[in-house]
Amino acid sequence: DTGVSQDPRHKITKRGQNVTFRCDPISEHNRLYWYRQTLGQGPEFLTYFQNEAQLEKSRLLSDRFSAERPKGSFSTLEIQRTEQGDSAMYLCASSLAKDSGNTIYFGEGSWLTVV
């Protein structure tokens, strides 16, 4: 399978704990994205990387959230001191940006439940 892969697929954590999600993009894709999706809503943009540089962060990404893509390949999204409002599906996506367009491919998501 050469799609975007995410790990873990499901995580249940107690409020106040830290969690980390990992994303492996499609090989050779230079862009990597994180989105968040809550029940009954469409995904919302959180942040994106071009290679290893984080180029934009949404206002949704509070100080408790940090994303990294250290070598321009896989990425991690860490949430510190989790709150119940963080419960959502965190979607990773990747693309190969080029002049002819930028088609974004999503992974299967990581479900987070904060209890």
Place this chain on the structure above:
Amino acid sequence: GNSVTQMEGPVTLSEEAFLTINCTYTATGYPSLFWYVQYPGEGLQLLLKATKADDKGSNKGFEATYRKETTSFHLEKGSVQVSDSAVYFCALSVPGSDYKLSFGAGTTVTVRA
């Protein structure tokens, strides 16, 4: 700002029925338009896209035409199957910010045998 408005669901159909999901948009600039589909327990998959006015995107029997004059991108399928049961999302991106998709709220479609 950029936004997408989708027809509210849920939509329930019988097999072989005709499906239409309405999508209208508001955007600064000339957007690219997309339909994504999310099957139960899975992530989003790109279904089809269109990048300029009057373009028709098509895939798996689904079609959508980019209508600039009505700012719409309605999704249609002539004969649905049970396997088409999913949540469908309309989305857009604008030039200069093509990394940022703006999604509609999604429309849940259930097809009964």
